[in-house]
Amino acid sequence: MIDDDVRMLRLVTQQLEASGHSPTGVADGLTALQALEADDFELIIIDVGLPGMDGFQVTERIRSRSDAPIIILTGHTETTTKLRGFRMGADDYVVKPFNSDELEARVRAVMRRTRATAPRGSETAGGHQIVGDFEVIEAQHLIGFRGEDVKPTRMEFKLLWQLLLAPNVVLPHTELLAAAWGPEYANDLGYLRVYIRRLREKIEPAPCGQRLSAPCKAWGTCSQRRAKLAAQIPLP
Template sequence: MEKKILLVEDDREINKLITNQLENENYQVLTAFDGEEAIILFENHKVDLILLDLMLPKLNGMDFLKRLRTMSSAPVMVISAKGSDVDKALGLGFGADDYISKPFSMIELTARVHAAIRRATQYLPTENKIPSTTLHYKEISLDLTTFTVNVQGRIIQLTSKEFKILKLFMMNQNRVFTKEQIYQFIWEDDYFGNENVINVHIRRLREKIEIDPSNPQFIKTVWGIGYKLGD
């Protein structure tokens, strides 16, 4: 089935270039030129990936992300000329799954779009999967069939990356993972010292599942090495 991508980019020339490239790769592309238009398109179409510029009229990229995450965990790749670490942290902190800085090559963009959709679809239920599988750790339960997380009786909304990180930890309790290992397992890509990406995702995950994120009881920091789930 043809995968559907929502492209939110107000620069019409860049929008057209990306659209043509992705359509040549057999993707169906929905285009929006501002955040409000993007929300309407998203509410009326089932999309497999969102490519999101941050500097948008009417409703900017950050505000779009915040509204999107109240209703969906659809994967989001931020594309923006604002390439500083601070802006990356903000974008990822608000629920983006990946980040690519302008200027970028169409070859790189296409490869990362392929990878993002492949990662997302690996977690879709199929007829061949086990009807119900649930992982448990203390007060956390993670359902691999419905892709829901329950913490102390509360359903927690996670992004696709946060869900995958938590699943990795819960399937390997007490094992210490380096940041490089986490990146390679979750992003399935080479690690180029992208510590900020890992730090932001761990922080956001802790904010959602920990009673006191500053004193985590579930995801522990192993100083100088990485992170683990367990005492």
Template structure:
């Protein structure tokens, strides 16, 4: 049974989500504030986190930052903020998905299912990818840059897997979005931009002039070994 941590200070929404998630076979843990959420991630080891950004003690982005300091658990952010800058900030901090309030419970359940599938996916059929600067082991989920381990999030690994299956070939934005986030995605090009930039900062010797993770403007991305 998968365990879902619901972090929201609204008891009614907490209860609604808990009922829906349990009805679909999930174990549910709840937290009404940020500090409890961070503690729960460490102690309850959830398989996915649903995190509201509007919490009473800590801003949700700070909670996300603390979670990412020690865990790669998939995180779905909930927010009443519609501005694209807020979405990009959440993704940049390591969120796997972003759902704007108000939302349908069925939509959120679909996002949870997609996050669980992505979180459990492994690159068993991909050989390690080695460049002159870094090495990627997709089975062990281990990245090393100049011999030093670098932490990559599950979403970053999925993006690299999608690109490294066809090195030096263009992969369209739509194909990447569907491979990484699921079949309901296809227009969220800002997701790709955020994660590509994150990967360049972590892997490229000169992130401003990437040699390996190449953007083809308006088309997609390619990975050059």
């Protein structure tokens, strides 16, 4: 956990330890980056309001070198703050002040998503999975489209993989959110907005002039023969 509030750092690490985790606490981003060079962590909690290198910058730096799930802590309730965290690579957020049980629930949910095994498509002898024009290496969270590497983050991979597993099928936003993030996130459209937008930025304009579409309610489709995603939600 990274937080310059010593009292908060102590309370949260004690709570996590009591829940069976083995937390490490540091007070600034530079120390956190140094710790990441020396050890691997299953999950990282970052306070946005860090001195010097703020929590968003730390999140971006960590994401560039680690795929460990990240939860950001913020005292801001504005959607823009939360969305910025997602863009930097965060997997979830908790708004201060928060109940320790809420944070523990978020920690367990994020770790459960990270450890979950996604359903499999048709596998080739080399361990690749072919879904229409997409080639998937699930163990490495790699997806290619017509020879081009999509380079998804872990959560982008999970969302796109859910869409690939249901070609030409309209999926309710609740189903997508529950499958990718967990049932407790079924109505959190903010997650879907950010990740659909990020996938669109990475995939479109696709080869042959094909594009990802975004109508305006909450569902998604992915054609096996075309790179087509749809999220019926207003994108930021």
